[in-house]
Amino acid sequence: MSGTHESNGPHTTGDSAPRAPVPSTWHPRPETAGDVPAVRRIDLAAFETAGEADLVDALRRDPAAWLPGLSYVAEAPDGTPAAHALLTGCHVGTVPAVTLAPCAALPALSLDGALPPRGTVRYAAAFGIA
Template identity: 40%
Template sequence: MTWKTRVGSPADEQLLREITLEAFGRQYEVDYLDALRVDPEVWISCVALADEQPVGYAILTRAFVGDTPLLALSPVAVLPAYQRQGAGDAAVRGVLQLAQERPEPAVVVLGHPEYYPRFGFRPADEFGIRHPQYGGPSLMALAQGDHAVPAGPLRFVVEG
């Protein structure tokens, strides 16, 4: 299936909350999604569409290595009926394309190490990025263009 995507808008807020609840099956992730709005200057979303209706999304928010701002990819959610069909991939590719227009030197993600390397993510420790709580192969980073990726302690704006 070929997926259409579009840039998310403020009008999508409730839809994203509903997709999140259905995708994860609990309120915790919806509350996390809501908490991420703490920094409205960095809330970038891409929505995957089926029959022009949003069925999944990927969001970029703020993170820091030291004082250097980065982008954090999280969450990514897809309605259960559309999972494992490429909607999530399309949303992630779309939001990473939007990230290319930004000045931040890298995107970080805390996620499945089998999934995110397909987008170019590598273990964050290869860049010298570390987090006091999260690490190992689940913490990954993607350099933006030819920017130098800062090394040091990673801090998410909202720790999940």
């Protein structure tokens, strides 16, 4: 998931009101220890409660769930982390699996522009997967 993603252009809210300009280039990369506070800020801004941010903190401490290198941030062009995606280990019954959650972006930089200021934020394009 490393590399650069080019935006598809301007985005608006569902009522056609303009949002903050979406960066034209995103830089996804694995999270570093220095990103932990920024990831928490992103998750707190993107969701209505601290539940997701607290979950990420708890998963970081759980060696059975945490998969090193699979917590990603996407940097805005200025290098500021603006989006976050986390893959963690889990089990479906007795079968090992991986889950993707949470996925978040700063609401002002919501990539599809059709979401409310708070809540689940679609940002897959920031990670080059949409």
